[in-house]
Amino acid sequence: MAELVRAYGRGLAAVFAGLTAVWLVLMVALPMANMTKRAFTLEIRDGPSAQMRVELERARQQIAVIDFDIAAAETEIARGSAPAAAPSPSDPFAGLTGRASPGMAAPSPGGGGAEPPEARIERLRAERAEAVAAIPAMAAEVERLRAGEDARAGLSVENFTTMSPLHWRVFGLTFLYCVAVTTIALVVCYPVAYAVAQAQGTGRAGLLLLGLVVPYAINELLRIFAWTMILANNGILNGALDALGVIDLEGGETIRWLASNGSVFAVMVYAYVLFMVFPIYNAIETLERAQIEAARDLGASVWRIHRRVVIPHAKPGIAVGCIMTFMLSAGSISVPGLVGPGLHPDWFSQIIYRNFFEAANWNVGSARALMLLILSTAFIIGVMRAFGVGVKEIAK
Amino acid sequence: MLDQARMQGREVALDGLSMRFGDFTAVHPTDLTIRAGEFFSILGPSGCGKTTVLRAISGFAAPSAGRVLIGGDDVTALGPNRRPTALIFQSLALFPLMTVWENVAFGLEARGMARAERRRRADALLELVALEGQGDKRPAQLSGGQRQRVAVARALAVEPAVLLLDEPLSALDLKLRQHMRAELKAIQRRTGVTFVYITHDQGEALTMSDRIAVMNAGRIEQVDAANVIYDRPETPFVATFVGEQNVFEGRVESVAEGFAAVATPQGRFRAIDRAGLAPGEAAAVMVRPERTAPAANAPSDANRFTARVERIDMEGPYLIAHLRAGDAAAALHVPNLAGAAAGLTGAVEAAFRPEDAAAFRPGGRARG
Ligand SMILES: Nc1ncnc2c1ncn2[C@@H]1O[C@H](COP(=O)(O)OP(=O)(O)OP(=O)(O)O)[C@@H](O)[C@H]1O
Ligand SMILES: [Mg+2]
Numbered sequence: 137m138a139e140l141v142r143a144y145g146r147g148l149a150a151v152f153a154g155l156t157a158v159w160l161v162l163m164v165a166l167p168m169a170n171m172t173k174r175a176f177t178l179e180i181r182d183g184p185s186a187q188m189r190v191e192l193e194r195a196r197q198q199i200a201v202i203d204f205d206i207a208a209a210e211t212e213i214a215r216g217s218a219p220a221a222a223p224s225p226s227d228p229f230a231g232l233t234g235r236a237s238p239g240m241a242a243p244s245p246g247g248g249g250a251e252p253p254e255a256r257i258e259r260l261r262a263e264r265a266e267a268v269a270a271i272p273a274m275a276a277e278v279e280r281l282r283a284g285e286d287a288r289a290g291l292s293v294e295n296f297t298t299m300s301p302l303h304w305r306v307f308g309l310t311f312l313y314c315v316a317v318t319t320i321a322l323v324v325c326y327p328v329a330y331a332v333a334q335a336q337g338t339g340r341a342g343l344l345l346l347g348l349v350v351p352y353a354i355n356e357l358l359r360i361f362a363w364t365m366i367l368a369n370n371g372i373l374n375g376a377l378d379a380l381g382v383i384d385l386e387g388g389e390t391i392r393w394l395a396s397n398g399s400v401f402a403v404m405v406y407a408y409v410l411f412m413v414f415p416i417y418n419a420i421e422t423l424e425r426a427q428i429e430a431a432r433d434l435g436a437s438v439w440r441i442h443r444r445v446v447i448p449h450a451k452p453g454i455a456v457g458c459i460m461t462f463m464l465s466a467g468s469i470s471v472p473g474l475v476g477p478g479l480h481p482d483w484f485s486q487i488i489y490r491n492f493f494e495a496a497n498w499n500v501g502s503a504r505a506l507m508l509l510i511l512s513t514a515f516i517i518g519v520m521r522a523f524g525v526g527v528k529e530i531a532k
Numbered sequence: 533m534l535d536q537a538r539m540q541g542r543e544v545a546l547d548g549l550s551m552r553f554g555d556f557t558a559v560h561p562t563d564l565t566i567r568a569g570e571f572f573s574i575l576g577p578s579g580c581g582k583t584t585v586l587r588a589i590s591g592f593a594a595p596s597a598g599r600v601l602i603g604g605d606d607v608t609a610l611g612p613n614r615r616p617t618a619l620i621f622q623s624l625a626l627f628p629l630m631t632v633w634e635n636v637a638f639g640l641e642a643r644g645m646a647r648a649e650r651r652r653r654a655d656a657l658l659e660l661v662a663l664e665g666q667g668d669k670r671p672a673q674l675s676g677g678q679r680q681r682v683a684v685a686r687a688l689a690v691e692p693a694v695l696l697l698d699e700p701l702s703a704l705d706l707k708l709r710q711h712m713r714a715e716l717k718a719i720q721r722r723t724g725v726t727f728v729y730i731t732h733d734q735g736e737a738l739t740m741s742d743r744i745a746v747m748n749a750g751r752i753e754q755v756d757a758a759n760v761i762y763d764r765p766e767t768p769f770v771a772t773f774v775g776e777q778n779v780f781e782g783r784v785e786s787v788a789e790g791f792a793a794v795a796t797p798q799g800r801f802r803a804i805d806r807a808g809l810a811p812g813e814a815a816a817v818m819v820r821p822e823r824t825a826p827a828a829n830a831p832s833d834a835n836r837f838t839a840r841v842e843r844i845d846m847e848g849p850y851l852i853a854h855l856r857a858g859d860a861a862a863a864l865h866v867p868n869l870a871g872a873a874a875g876l877t878g879a880v881e882a883a884f885r886p887e888d889a890a891a892f893r894p895g896g897r898a899r900g
Contacts, residue, residue, distance in 0.1 A: 424623060424625060427625045427626075427627060429592060429619075429625070430619070430625040430627075430686075431638065432611075433612045433613065433619045434613070434618070434689075434690055435613040435690060436613070436638070436639075440641075444627070444630070444641075
């Protein structure tokens with residue numbers, strides 16, 4: 137902080153500190169706190185209180201319906217007691233209310249005989265009073281039941297412990313898949329990053345990097361969708377195989393590429409390679425060329441040069457690349473969603489997504505998200521241990 | 533102690549070697565023989581192609597034409613790891629993440645030697661370069677001179693027949709550089725390995741080398757022992773790049789018995805004809821400041837000129853008097869004896885012997 141003040145002056149330093157604090161609170165601390173709280177809060181969604189509340193709602197609705205009927209009868213009277221054999225077309229709610237409130241005892245205006253409007257109002261008023269009188273008791277009952285449930289809910293680990301075996305399986309498989317994606321990406325990216333970093337002349341390296349970056353100018357969804365076009369049953373890949381005579385499309389012979397783990401891996405690697413290539417490239421870039429030459433001069437094989445000189449130097453970059461790729465693939469929804477539809481088991485991130493946006497069960501969703509976060513953190517720590525790199529080196 | 537019997541220097545021969553980068557010729561066709569076991573320096577200004585020659589010998593750069601022979605074997609087609617050479621880089625290129633002994637033993641590791649044996653050899657080599665007990669440090673924990681010696685030990689570990697050194701001392705301060713010169717020379721003597729030493733520092737080349745090649749703009753201009761390079765330079769570039777020269781430009785009057793008489797604005801000077809000059813040609817007479825002296829005791833056939841003393845610099849053992857004679861600047865060295873400076877004021881008469889002076893065609897001189 138003192139350093140910041142020295143470097144930028146008091147005013148700017150205060151602005152920096154303030155913005156950082158706002159960011160930390162709004163974007164990190166609050167959502168995390170909220171998510172953690174939700175994850176550890178059991179929400180009983182269809183207990184007795186919820187059923188009672190439904191009944192309460194229904195009673196309230198009934199009162200509203202009666203109010204409509206009363207208003208309709210009053211209009212009739214005002215029009216000069218014209219006999220109303222059929223429901224007035226100006227009253228669009230008449231038919232609706234009849235359908236919407238099956239619990240109503242009274243005949244609706246449409247279905248009734250020739251009851252005079254005055255009598256009808258009388259009857260409706262009595263009914264309304266009765267219904268209104270019942271409400272406080274019902275509300276009290278809801279409160280009572282809720283209190284009972286709340287006593288059971290509150291802080292709880294039930295959101296975690298009640299996960300179904302299927303979801304546990306998905307959880308475990310997601311971890312394995314993400315490790316696999318990270319490994320594949322590393323194996324593919326290391327040679328690329330090395331080649332680019334060692335390319336002679338700045339122009340060539342620039343071009344190569346540009347080539348790597350250009351595909352990323354396209355929206356992620358489109359990029360993935362392009363793959364589904366390639367991999368579809370009548371897609372480009374099968375078309376090419378057909379043209380080569382490997383398969384016979386006309387004869388209904390197709391290879392099902394989509395919805396296979398292999399293609400999910402391939403597309404995911406493609407989607408996130410840049411996050412692997414760049415950190416490794418940056419790390420190798422800073423390796424003095426003469427060190428590689430010295431190792432070669434001393435008779436080291438290509439393999440030994442990499443194992444003893446290049447990889448130890450690039451370790452922090454490799455660690456960062458692995459961490460980023462792992463986190464991105466663990467959190468990816470679009471790739472398994474578009475490339476692997478109907479593939480079971482799913483990716484764990486999809487389960488989280490469904491909890492939030494389809495089942496609207498935010499508490500369970502938060503619990504699942506927290507699990508994924510813990511898994512990712514464990515992976516990060518594991519990678520940092522394995523590579524023997526600390527936070528400081530990674531920051532470098 | 534190190535098994536020194538195993539190390540043996542070998543001869544390096546360049547046969548019509550030339551190196552081009554696109555349209556640019558970094559090294560013009562060169563023939564050169566470096567004798568087995570000699571301390572050979574390649575001296576030249578920055579960018580003259582020294583490193584390029586070294587990279588051709590080590591195998592990192594393929595020659596555009598010509599051959600490289602080591603110990604009589606044609607190695608032109610071999611990679612750096614298959615040549616009996618070891619290169620010490622301009623930047624040393626130690627491996628920062630390995631310990632000192634692992635650095636030294638890296639070449640042995642690459643040959644698949646067992647760890648205990650590697651360690652033993654590394655320790656012996658570290659002893660050779662006076663770094664006993666430093667094996668477990670990291671290179672970054674050593675001083676510049678110590679790192680230098682680690683690089684030497686690492687290169688010697690693979691028992692090369694030829695050690696190639698690319699300005700290895702340029703990063704060190706003056707005192708350390710002088711110390712390391714002596715040390716490198718001693719290591720070279722002890723091991724008998726052929727050293728090919730690149731430098732742009734003439735002092736370094738002159739003190740350490742058995743022979744020196746002076747290189748300029750991709751060409752080797754002269755290959756000789758240090759005293760010959762200094763006393764009998766064959767080209768104006770060699771004459772002016774190595775040491776200082778007083779230069780007087782004029783026109784040749786006559787040539788006789790290997791001496792040219794050149795008429796200059798400063799006077800008519802006789803000098804050894806090193807360029808096969810003809811009467812009427814433009815020429816430059818060069819003589820070293822330490823061979824130029826006040827005329828008082830000069831022999832009768834000496835070349836004489838009068839000049840004005842502009843400044844006197846104290847160099848410790850001797851004084852440098854900076855003179856101006858018409859257009860030409862000159863300098864002379866006088867031993868720093870009692871009262872030596874007294875006579876060096878105003879106009880003085882200076883003299884040099886014809887045998888100490890050389891006449892060349894003008895041009896082709898080193899800058900500065
Ligand atoms: N790979 C290359 N591509 C193009 N030109 C090069 C290359 N390597 C060297 N050169 C050129 O060749 C010439 C000689 O380079 P070199 O490195 O041999 O010089 P040097 O004598 O070692 O200089 P210094 O004392 O500064 O190290 C220089 O003009 C340099 O620009
Ligand atoms: Mg060089």
